[in-house]
Amino acid sequence: MAKITYVEHTGEKRELEVANGLTVMEGAVNNLVPGIDADCGGACACATCHVYVDEAWKDKVGEVGDMEETMLDFVEGREANSRLSCQIKITDELDGLVVKTPESQH
């Protein structure tokens, strides 16, 4: 279980408890957090679950996978801390994680 803070582009914050084994994407979708579309349901096929990981957490969320890397190349507003949230699995170590959702996923 980890506490995850989702920050919308408007600055609105939501703090949620998300179970281990789920992904950051699922934490958002299950709790009706806006700003993440996740059209493919986590298959790393759509790039509509883009988030910005808070700088302090960048190293803790794990490496960007090959497939994820190439998909990220095509999201709008890619930054060094961009990730696909369906590829970040929740563990106890991520307790306190802060991610920001972009204005649009398309």
Add this chain to the structure above:
Amino acid sequence: MIIGAGHAAGQAVASLRSGGHEGSITLIGEEPYIPYQRPPLSKAFLAGELGIERVYFKPPEFYDTAKADLRLGTLVNKIDRASKSLTLSDGETLAYDKLLLTTGSRVRKLNCPGADLEGVTYLRTIDDVEIIKKYFAPGKTVIIVGAGYIGLEVAAVARKHGLNVKVIEMEDRVLARVTSPEVSQFFHDVHTDAGVEIHYGQAVSAFEGDGQVRKVITQSGDTFDADLVVAGIGILPNIELAEAAGLACENGIVVDEFARTDDEAVFSAGDCTNHPSKVYGRRIRLESVHNALEQAKSAASAMCGTLKEYDQVPWFWSDQYDLKLQIAGLSQGYDEVVVRGDPSARKFAAFYLKDGVLIAVDAVNSAPEFMLSKKLIADKASVAPERLADTSISIKEIMTKQ
């Protein structure tokens, strides 16, 4: 009032509320589950990697928050458009102001002798997977009838679980209905390398067994032992309800680009619709999540009084073993196929051109080719085939500077 509680219906509930609809929403679904995602059924859910709660499209609380009344395990038997009412399988009659048909599709069934034996299965619903899983043990033999995406995905998962896998296909190649011979060859090789036996040009003529299926017999007289049969021989859109209500149907419920039927109170979205496609200049019916989601958004928008055109390049994906296949566009009618990359490296893309214009791509572990093609197909862009095949030029360069 929404009939059919699948992917499109779940999205419609969300979009109706975000579009400002304040009245009641009732969702009537034949299956006993809240809307769920079907793609994992032949992938991670079948493999046992996902629990049911991770397959749901939205969590159960979503429908409370959205104040949507769920009538699950209930079939709509009749639509009476004159009195704007529905008759349910339990005999109840419900009135509607606006109606959304998201009845999806169902599997085409085999009707040869023995098709009703235990262990002859299909894959469309959670319940189907529960049956298939009972037989998923190492050393068992599964016969897959039909080498489409779903059949091949099941083959991949079954091999990983140590089953003997044989595929029986009527055509002379896998994925014959949806892709080119080049890509079929690739998937043939991938599956045979993984130990799948594929038999082409064979149609099933009968199943035999003692209540439980034991043998599969083909028209050419071959016999295969089987513990389990999974048939994936296509789907049929659920249009009978709409047809009986006098709505126009032609290979799907006929809707316009805003997901409206010819009755101003009735809308439709998802697998069950036949809709116009500007990109291809013809009417099409699609079987994909993207189509269900996006068309549902247009339908909800039109129901809320704002027209939002649904005009997107279709796309789809399939996971088999370590391979991610991403497909954009429809390749039917192509006159040239260009392969970029090396299939033996399990990373390549097949581009389909018609009169020099890019109409579709099959991208294997090649996300950039897929993402860029989506845009180019929408723009009906012409691309030089020799440049596409040239891997010394990056795909970005090819596609952004033509």
